[in-house]
Amino acid sequence: MRALSQVKPALLFLLLVCTSATASPLADSVLRASPVDSIVAQYPAMMSQGVRDGLKQSGRVEPFVANTISSIVSNAFSVAEIRAQMIEDLDQGLSDQQLNSVLDWYNTPLAEKITQAEIAASRPSVWKEVEAEAAQLQKKYKGSERAKLFDRFDMAARATESAVDTTVAVQLGLASAMAAFNGSKGPTFEQLQQKIEAQRPMLRGMVAQQVYAGYLYTYQDLTTSELKDYIGFLESDAGSAFTRVATDSIQRSITEPVESVGNQLARFFNPQ
Numbered sequence: 001m002r003a004l005s006q007v008k009p010a011l012l013f014l015l016l017v018c019t020s021a022t023a024s025p026l027a028d029s030v031l032r033a034s035p036v037d038s039i040v041a042q043y044p045a046m047m048s049q050g051v052r053d054g055l056k057q058s059g060r061v062e063p064f065v066a067n068t069i070s071s072i073v074s075n076a077f078s079v080a081e082i083r084a085q086m087i088e089d090l091d092q093g094l095s096d097q098q099l100n101s102v103l104d105w106y107n108t109p110l111a112e113k114i115t116q117a118e119i120a121a122s123r124p125s126v127w128k129e130v131e132a133e134a135a136q137l138q139k140k141y142k143g144s145e146r147a148k149l150f151d152r153f154d155m156a157a158r159a160t161e162s163a164v165d166t167t168v169a170v171q172l173g174l175a176s177a178m179a180a181f182n183g184s185k186g187p188t189f190e191q192l193q194q195k196i197e198a199q200r201p202m203l204r205g206m207v208a209q210q211v212y213a214g215y216l217y218t219y220q221d222l223t224t225s226e227l228k229d230y231i232g233f234l235e236s237d238a239g240s241a242f243t244r245v246a247t248d249s250i251q252r253s254i255t256e257p258v259e260s261v262g263n264q265l266a267r268f269f270n271p272q
Contacts, residue, residue: 024091026099031087033106035118036246040083042122043254047170048074054170082253086246093245094238101238114222114230121218134213141216145224149231150215154208156234158247159215163207164200165251171196172255 031037052070056063090099105111121130141147154160175192187195219227233239 024087026096026103027087027090027094030090030099030103030106030242031083031246033103034242034246035115036086036250037083038119038122040079040086040250043082043250044074044077044079046166047077047254051170076257077254082250085253086249089245089249090242094241098238098241101236102242105233105239110226110229111233113226114219117218117221121214130213130217133217134209137213137216137220146216146219146227149224149227150212153215153227153231153234154211156231156240156243158243160204160208160211162247162251163211164204166254167203167207168196168200169251169254 048070051073052066056066094102106115120126172193175196179188179192219230222230234243
Protein backbone atom coordinates (compact mmCIF):
# COMPACT_ATOMS: atom_id res chain seq x y z
CA MET A 1 0.00 0.00 0.00
CA ARG A 2 3.08 2.24 0.13
CA ALA A 3 2.46 3.11 -3.51
CA LEU A 4 -0.63 5.02 -2.47
CA SER A 5 1.55 7.82 -1.23
CA GLN A 6 2.62 8.47 -4.80
CA VAL A 7 -0.82 9.81 -5.69
CA LYS A 8 -0.70 13.50 -4.87
CA PRO A 9 -3.80 15.66 -4.47
CA ALA A 10 -1.88 18.44 -6.17
CA LEU A 11 -2.50 16.60 -9.41
CA LEU A 12 -6.09 17.74 -9.13
CA PHE A 13 -4.90 21.31 -9.67
CA LEU A 14 -2.64 20.97 -12.72
CA LEU A 15 -2.92 23.24 -15.76
CA LEU A 16 -1.30 22.64 -19.14
CA VAL A 17 -2.48 23.58 -22.63
CA CYS A 18 -3.27 20.63 -24.90
CA THR A 19 -4.12 20.81 -28.60
CA SER A 20 -6.76 18.69 -30.27
CA ALA A 21 -9.48 19.01 -32.87
CA THR A 22 -12.99 19.25 -31.48
CA ALA A 23 -16.50 19.66 -32.75
CA SER A 24 -17.38 21.95 -29.85
CA PRO A 25 -15.36 25.19 -29.78
CA LEU A 26 -17.19 26.43 -26.68
CA ALA A 27 -16.53 23.26 -24.65
CA ASP A 28 -12.94 23.29 -25.87
CA SER A 29 -12.50 26.91 -24.78
CA VAL A 30 -13.91 26.12 -21.34
CA LEU A 31 -11.59 23.16 -20.93
CA ARG A 32 -8.56 25.20 -22.00
CA ALA A 33 -9.43 27.95 -19.54
CA SER A 34 -9.91 25.60 -16.60
CA PRO A 35 -7.33 23.80 -14.45
CA VAL A 36 -9.00 20.51 -15.39
CA ASP A 37 -7.29 20.62 -18.78
CA SER A 38 -3.95 19.70 -17.27
CA ILE A 39 -5.34 16.61 -15.56
CA VAL A 40 -5.69 15.18 -19.05
CA ALA A 41 -2.11 16.12 -19.89
CA GLN A 42 -0.59 14.74 -16.70
CA TYR A 43 -2.49 11.51 -16.04
CA PRO A 44 -0.35 9.24 -18.27
CA ALA A 45 2.81 10.38 -16.48
CA MET A 46 1.13 10.19 -13.08
CA MET A 47 -0.18 6.68 -13.69
CA SER A 48 3.21 5.59 -14.97
CA GLN A 49 5.00 7.09 -11.97
CA GLY A 50 2.62 5.50 -9.49
CA VAL A 51 3.01 2.04 -11.03
CA ARG A 52 6.80 2.37 -11.34
CA ASP A 53 7.24 3.45 -7.72
CA GLY A 54 4.89 0.73 -6.52
CA LEU A 55 6.78 -1.98 -8.38
CA LYS A 56 10.16 -0.77 -7.16
CA GLN A 57 8.95 -0.59 -3.57
CA SER A 58 7.57 -4.11 -3.80
CA GLY A 59 11.09 -5.39 -4.40
CA ARG A 60 9.76 -8.09 -6.71
CA VAL A 61 11.02 -6.76 -10.02
CA GLU A 62 14.26 -5.27 -11.25
CA PRO A 63 14.33 -1.48 -11.73
CA PHE A 64 14.75 -1.92 -15.48
CA VAL A 65 11.63 -4.08 -15.66
CA ALA A 66 9.70 -1.59 -13.50
CA ASN A 67 10.70 1.23 -15.84
CA THR A 68 9.65 -0.80 -18.88
CA ILE A 69 6.28 -1.61 -17.33
CA SER A 70 5.70 2.04 -16.43
CA SER A 71 6.39 3.00 -20.04
CA ILE A 72 3.77 0.51 -21.23
CA VAL A 73 1.30 1.95 -18.72
CA SER A 74 1.98 5.50 -19.88
CA ASN A 75 1.53 4.60 -23.55
CA ALA A 76 -1.85 3.01 -22.81
CA PHE A 77 -3.34 6.42 -22.09
CA SER A 78 -3.92 8.83 -24.96
CA VAL A 79 -4.09 12.47 -23.92
CA ALA A 80 -5.81 13.40 -27.16
CA GLU A 81 -8.49 10.71 -26.78
CA ILE A 82 -9.19 11.50 -23.15
CA ARG A 83 -9.40 15.21 -23.88
CA ALA A 84 -11.66 14.68 -26.90
CA GLN A 85 -14.00 12.56 -24.75
CA MET A 86 -14.10 15.25 -22.08
CA ILE A 87 -15.02 17.89 -24.63
CA GLU A 88 -17.81 15.70 -25.96
CA ASP A 89 -19.08 15.02 -22.43
CA LEU A 90 -19.01 18.72 -21.55
CA ASP A 91 -20.81 19.59 -24.78
CA GLN A 92 -23.55 17.07 -24.04
CA GLY A 93 -23.68 17.48 -20.27
CA LEU A 94 -23.82 21.28 -20.01
CA SER A 95 -25.95 23.85 -21.77
CA ASP A 96 -24.34 26.69 -23.70
CA GLN A 97 -25.43 29.01 -20.93
CA GLN A 98 -23.66 26.90 -18.33
CA LEU A 99 -20.52 26.63 -20.45
CA ASN A 100 -20.46 30.39 -20.97
CA SER A 101 -20.88 30.93 -17.23
CA VAL A 102 -17.90 28.68 -16.51
CA LEU A 103 -15.83 30.43 -19.18
CA ASP A 104 -16.75 33.83 -17.79
CA TRP A 105 -15.63 32.75 -14.33
CA TYR A 106 -12.24 31.51 -15.51
CA ASN A 107 -11.66 34.83 -17.26
CA THR A 108 -12.00 36.80 -14.02
CA PRO A 109 -8.94 38.15 -12.15
CA LEU A 110 -9.74 35.96 -9.13
CA ALA A 111 -9.96 32.81 -11.23
CA GLU A 112 -6.66 33.70 -12.90
CA LYS A 113 -5.09 34.14 -9.47
CA ILE A 114 -6.44 30.79 -8.36
CA THR A 115 -5.25 29.11 -11.53
CA GLN A 116 -1.73 30.43 -11.00
CA ALA A 117 -1.76 29.15 -7.42
CA GLU A 118 -2.89 25.76 -8.62
CA ILE A 119 -0.21 25.67 -11.30
CA ALA A 120 2.49 26.46 -8.75
CA ALA A 121 1.25 23.80 -6.33
CA SER A 122 0.94 21.19 -9.07
CA ARG A 123 4.60 20.95 -10.02
CA PRO A 124 6.14 17.61 -9.00
CA SER A 125 9.07 19.47 -7.46
CA VAL A 126 6.64 21.07 -5.00
CA TRP A 127 4.96 17.84 -3.82
CA LYS A 128 7.59 17.17 -1.15
CA GLU A 129 7.25 20.76 0.03
CA VAL A 130 3.49 20.27 0.42
CA GLU A 131 4.08 17.15 2.51
CA ALA A 132 6.78 18.86 4.57
CA GLU A 133 4.56 21.82 5.39
CA ALA A 134 1.38 19.82 5.99
CA ALA A 135 1.71 19.61 9.79
CA GLN A 136 2.68 23.26 10.12
CA LEU A 137 -0.21 24.43 7.95
CA GLN A 138 -2.71 22.27 9.81
CA LYS A 139 -1.48 23.73 13.10
CA LYS A 140 -1.58 27.27 11.71
CA TYR A 141 -5.16 27.03 10.45
CA LYS A 142 -6.60 24.76 13.14
CA GLY A 143 -10.03 26.03 14.14
CA SER A 144 -9.93 28.83 11.57
CA GLU A 145 -12.67 29.73 9.14
CA ARG A 146 -10.43 28.50 6.31
CA ALA A 147 -10.22 25.08 7.93
CA LYS A 148 -13.98 25.01 8.42
CA LEU A 149 -14.49 25.85 4.73
CA PHE A 150 -12.67 22.69 3.65
CA ASP A 151 -15.70 20.44 3.84
CA ARG A 152 -17.62 22.76 1.52
CA PHE A 153 -14.68 22.95 -0.85
CA ASP A 154 -14.12 19.20 -0.79
CA MET A 155 -17.74 18.43 -1.55
CA ALA A 156 -18.06 21.08 -4.25
CA ALA A 157 -14.74 20.22 -5.95
CA ARG A 158 -15.22 16.47 -5.43
CA ALA A 159 -11.56 16.58 -4.45
CA THR A 160 -11.30 13.59 -2.11
CA GLU A 161 -13.74 11.55 -4.17
CA SER A 162 -11.70 12.12 -7.33
CA ALA A 163 -8.40 11.49 -5.54
CA VAL A 164 -9.68 8.15 -4.24
CA ASP A 165 -10.79 7.15 -7.74
CA THR A 166 -7.36 8.13 -9.04
CA THR A 167 -5.64 6.13 -6.32
CA VAL A 168 -7.74 3.09 -7.18
CA ALA A 169 -6.87 3.53 -10.86
CA VAL A 170 -3.15 3.57 -10.04
CA GLN A 171 -3.54 0.50 -7.87
CA LEU A 172 -5.45 -1.30 -10.64
CA GLY A 173 -2.63 -0.48 -13.02
CA LEU A 174 -0.16 -1.89 -10.50
CA ALA A 175 -2.39 -4.94 -10.06
CA SER A 176 -2.38 -5.51 -13.82
CA ALA A 177 1.41 -5.43 -13.80
CA MET A 178 1.75 -7.80 -10.86
CA ALA A 179 -0.83 -10.25 -12.24
CA ALA A 180 0.97 -10.33 -15.59
CA PHE A 181 4.38 -10.67 -13.91
CA ASN A 182 3.23 -13.51 -11.64
CA GLY A 183 1.37 -15.35 -14.39
CA SER A 184 -0.50 -18.35 -12.95
CA LYS A 185 1.56 -18.34 -9.75
CA GLY A 186 -0.18 -15.46 -8.03
CA PRO A 187 -3.67 -13.96 -7.60
CA THR A 188 -5.54 -13.03 -10.74
CA PHE A 189 -6.24 -9.44 -11.74
CA GLU A 190 -9.90 -9.94 -10.80
CA GLN A 191 -8.93 -11.06 -7.31
CA LEU A 192 -6.58 -8.11 -6.89
CA GLN A 193 -9.28 -5.77 -8.18
CA GLN A 194 -11.77 -7.02 -5.60
CA LYS A 195 -9.20 -6.51 -2.85
CA ILE A 196 -8.44 -2.98 -3.99
CA GLU A 197 -12.11 -2.01 -4.25
CA ALA A 198 -12.71 -3.40 -0.75
CA GLN A 199 -10.10 -0.99 0.58
CA ARG A 200 -11.91 2.16 -0.57
CA PRO A 201 -13.01 3.21 2.95
CA MET A 202 -9.43 2.98 4.20
CA LEU A 203 -8.13 4.76 1.10
CA ARG A 204 -10.55 7.60 1.63
CA GLY A 205 -9.17 8.28 5.10
CA MET A 206 -5.60 8.33 3.83
CA VAL A 207 -6.34 10.42 0.76
CA ALA A 208 -8.51 12.91 2.64
CA GLN A 209 -5.51 13.99 4.72
CA GLN A 210 -3.46 14.54 1.55
CA VAL A 211 -6.24 16.52 -0.07
CA TYR A 212 -6.60 18.72 3.02
CA ALA A 213 -2.85 19.42 3.05
CA GLY A 214 -3.00 20.29 -0.65
CA TYR A 215 -5.96 22.59 -0.04
CA LEU A 216 -4.20 24.52 2.73
CA TYR A 217 -0.98 24.82 0.74
CA THR A 218 -2.48 25.73 -2.62
CA TYR A 219 -4.86 28.43 -1.42
CA GLN A 220 -2.84 29.91 1.45
CA ASP A 221 -2.36 33.20 -0.40
CA LEU A 222 -6.09 33.66 -0.98
CA THR A 223 -8.07 35.71 1.46
CA THR A 224 -10.94 33.98 3.18
CA SER A 225 -13.31 36.09 1.11
CA GLU A 226 -11.63 35.01 -2.13
CA LEU A 227 -11.75 31.38 -1.07
CA LYS A 228 -15.46 31.73 -0.34
CA ASP A 229 -16.02 33.22 -3.78
CA TYR A 230 -14.21 30.29 -5.37
CA ILE A 231 -16.26 27.78 -3.41
CA GLY A 232 -19.36 29.72 -4.39
CA PHE A 233 -18.48 29.20 -8.04
CA LEU A 234 -17.91 25.48 -7.48
CA GLU A 235 -21.30 25.26 -5.77
CA SER A 236 -23.13 27.22 -8.47
CA ASP A 237 -25.29 25.50 -11.07
CA ALA A 238 -22.71 25.92 -13.82
CA GLY A 239 -19.66 25.24 -11.63
CA SER A 240 -21.21 22.14 -10.09
CA ALA A 241 -22.24 20.75 -13.47
CA PHE A 242 -18.79 21.40 -14.91
CA THR A 243 -17.01 19.69 -12.01
CA ARG A 244 -19.35 16.69 -12.08
CA VAL A 245 -19.14 16.09 -15.82
CA ALA A 246 -15.40 16.71 -16.06
CA THR A 247 -14.42 14.47 -13.16
CA ASP A 248 -16.76 11.65 -14.24
CA SER A 249 -15.35 11.82 -17.76
CA ILE A 250 -11.77 11.69 -16.55
CA GLN A 251 -12.34 8.76 -14.23
CA ARG A 252 -13.94 6.70 -16.99
CA SER A 253 -11.09 7.56 -19.33
CA ILE A 254 -8.35 6.47 -16.95
CA THR A 255 -10.09 3.31 -15.73
CA GLU A 256 -11.02 1.82 -19.10
CA PRO A 257 -7.42 1.40 -20.39
CA VAL A 258 -6.44 -0.77 -17.39
CA GLU A 259 -7.56 -3.99 -19.09
CA SER A 260 -5.53 -3.06 -22.16
CA VAL A 261 -2.51 -2.50 -19.94
CA GLY A 262 -2.92 -5.98 -18.48
CA ASN A 263 -3.08 -7.58 -21.92
CA GLN A 264 0.04 -5.75 -23.11
CA LEU A 265 1.97 -6.71 -19.98
CA ALA A 266 0.90 -10.34 -20.30
CA ARG A 267 2.37 -10.42 -23.82
CA PHE A 268 5.51 -8.72 -22.50
CA PHE A 269 6.09 -11.26 -19.74
CA ASN A 270 4.83 -14.29 -21.64
CA PRO A 271 5.79 -13.87 -25.31
CA GLN A 272 4.58 -16.61 -27.65
